[in-house]
Amino acid sequence: VSDSASVERRSIDxxxxxxxxxxxxxxxxxxxxxxxxxVWRPSSGSLDFDPDASVYCREILLDxxxxxxxxxxxxxxxxxxxxxxxxxxxxxxxxxxxxxxxxAEDQPHEIAHCSIWARHPETGEALPxxxxxxxxxxxxxxARFVNFDPMVGKLLEMPNx
Amino acid sequence: xxxxxxxxxxxxxxxxxxxxxDLPDGGKDIVHEIWQRGGRREVGGPTKQELMKFxxxxxxxxxxxxxxxxxxxxxxxxxxxxxxxxxxxESLIAxxxxxxxxxxxxxxxxxxxxxxxxxxxxxxxxxxLSWSIWAEDQDGRELFDAEFERPxxxxxxxxxxxxxxxxxxxxxxxxRSRQL
Numbered sequence: 001v002s003d004s005a006s007v008e009r010r011s012i013d014x015x016x017x018x019x020x021x022x023x024x025x026x027x028x029x030x031x032x033x034x035x036x037x038x039v040w041r042p043s044s045g046s047l048d049f050d051p052d053a054s055v056y057c058r059e060i061l062l063d064x065x066x067x068x069x070x071x072x073x074x075x076x077x078x079x080x081x082x083x084x085x086x087x088x089x090x091x092x093x094x095x096x097x098x099x100x101x102x103x104a105e106d107q108p109h110e111i112a113h114c115s116i117w118a119r120h121p122e123t124g125e126a127l128p129x130x131x132x133x134x135x136x137x138x139x140x141x142x143a144r145f146v147n148f149d150p151m152v153g154k155l156l157e158m159p160n161x
Numbered sequence: 162x163x164x165x166x167x168x169x170x171x172x173x174x175x176x177x178x179x180x181x182x183d184l185p186d187g188g189k190d191i192v193h194e195i196w197q198r199g200g201r202r203e204v205g206g207p208t209k210q211e212l213m214k215f216x217x218x219x220x221x222x223x224x225x226x227x228x229x230x231x232x233x234x235x236x237x238x239x240x241x242x243x244x245x246x247x248x249x250x251e252s253l254i255a256x257x258x259x260x261x262x263x264x265x266x267x268x269x270x271x272x273x274x275x276x277x278x279x280x281x282x283x284x285x286x287x288x289x290l291s292w293s294i295w296a297e298d299q300d301g302r303e304l305f306d307a308e309f310e311r312p313x314x315x316x317x318x319x320x321x322x323x324x325x326x327x328x329x330x331x332x333x334x335x336x337r338s339r340q341l
Contacts, residue, residue: 036278045264
């Protein structure tokens, strides 16, 4: 199965976990460190919309014998997680959008691809840039790292080569 | 990038990792040893020049990112946006400022955040050079938020941001500019 049209779209429950993958080149460019506590969190820019923000649903990955490790890309990726409910507090919806165009080849995890849309959670209207970045920042700030220790600023597990 | 910025930020300014462990009288400078290990209130933070060296090194590295650097459709960091970001940072920081933390954006823009005890100041520059600045206190309350169409606009907000940054930077204990 390698195209969007042939994959059944799943509903994403509020309790489902969504993984966000952010690249890391060894410099933690998409993370920020609090200069007082030393604790790291994802930068607001790490949850970027173009026009959607890509996330991967844990439950769909598991249904296909995949895990968060399947979405780790070369050379390194930091993965953080939040629930669909947390995403829906800030944005209109989370939609299962498997195998977006151009991402079908050799990427089985794309079957769990979901899109967060940059629309107001209640009205469904497009969010202006200022609202978008604030909501992205709130959601990123609430996220939990999967493979990164925010206290020491290091990856907990290196991906397979 | 260096050629596009004015002196004194074009030279070999980095002394940020210079050793300060030995005193002229041969004694041990414990303060600097603690400071270099990180995690303690620092004594003698970086100069503005040293911070700008860190900024330019970071931006120069981000300019080399290939398209699709996010594993999806991200565009290259726009060189004009990079220069505009450097100039905005230069206008906001002073000696001992908290470290600016620069993030590439998928549209080719850049974001920079200062995060100090939960309080934050953030600026963004888009590839068309519009830019925004906003600040939140440590409880997440918005202090100000403004957007501008061109880099030359928003001087009052820059001054507001500069004062905010000077105030929160008094509490800095961790610096990523010394860790990387």
